[in-house]
Amino acid sequence: MIIILRADATDEQIEHVLERIERLGLTAHLSRGTYRTVIGIIGDEAKIAVAPLQAIPAVAQVVPVLPPFKLASAEAHPKPSIIEVGHVKFGGGYVGMIAGPCAVESREQMDAIGSAIRDGGANILRGGAFKPRTSPYSFQGLGEDGLKILRDTGNKYGMPVVTEIIDPRHIDLIHEYVDMFQIGARNMQNFVLLTEVGRTTKPILLKRGMSATVKDLLMSAEYILSQGNPNVILCERGIKGFDPETRNLFDVAAVPAVKAISHLPIIVDPSHATGRLDLIPCCALAGVAAGSDGVHLEVHHCPEEALSDGQQSLRPEQYAQLAGQIRDLVTLFDKKISPVGEASQ
Ligand code: PEP
Ligand code: MN
Secondary structure: OEEEEOOOOOHHHHHHHHHHHHHOOOEEEEEEOOOOEEEEEEOOHHHOOHHHHHOOOOEEEEEOOOOOOOOOEOOOOOOOOOEEEOOEEEEOOEOEEEEEOOEOOOHHHHHHHHHHHHHHOOOEEEOEOOOOOOOOOOOOOOOHHHHHHHHHHHHHHOOOEEEEOOOHHHHHHHHHHOOEEEEOHHHOOOHHHHHHHHOOOOOEEEEOOOOOOHHHHHHHHHHHHHOOOOOEEEEEOOEOOOOOOOOOEOOOOHHHHHHHHEOOOEEEOHHHHHOOOOOHHHHHHHHHHOOOOEEEEEEOOOHHHOOOOHHHOEOHHHHHHHHHHHHHHHHHOOOEOOOOOOOOO
16 A cells, blocks of 8 residues: 655654554555655555545545455456356356346246257356346246246256345245356345355356446455355446437446456346347447457347346347357357256256
């Protein structure tokens, strides 16, 4: 950490800052320049908080040297992490293919979609059983019945499954059925929920909040990692923009921006990012070209009858075509897609 003192800092004030640092068991290096005096702090930055130092009148600026998301940072872990969801790998050269409907609606619906996306190139099945809806009058999901259907369909087609958790009270229930918990955009900063899923060992798909910066996203990942769960996959799913042309603003630059400072895999979700069928394919490919470790897409066998997000759901044949293009791009970048698993039922 580096403390830059104000130009008018007196010797007495400088001495006060030095004393504060040394009282914490850290070493302070004073450097007096012509215009500014700077103090370098050597030792564990965790022992010292930025805010109280900034409150000292002689202090102009406090500059941490290490990022506050220690466990998520590339410094902590220089090699990219590979996260395994069942047999499917994400990161470190592996691209995961997550697909499925917004919500689990029925056994027949999941069977039609599960079979089609498995043939189309997906290796993980998604589907919401507890849906976070803007309106309390919209379809809220099938709950435990939905979890059972999701699990059975995943087993039938050899695909691990992911579903969203919206309430820490559902941890044990959902844990029983899924291979990965999804934390949705609306809950990215639900710190109680992050802490609870961090106490499990299941992989967590952490979606970026609509108004969250890349650093906010990494701080939320840090909540999970700090509880002992290292299996976090980040997801760029669009942030709030000002232009209603797209549902959200697809921040494709967030993918390489995260990779520059973190070892965690990051995937893209062009379905929620754009909300537009005509834009989803090019944004999915742009995500892969930007280095994404996976593509998360909503697919429905009959979008016009979908109980949620039908307007942004690809039909199976559209998914298969796009998945083929994604595969070509993945090969071009010398990466791999884990094969679909064996049926277990
Ligand atoms: C979803 O994946 O269906 C979902 C609700 O996503 P998000 O949290 O990104 O809006
Ligand atoms: Mn959705």
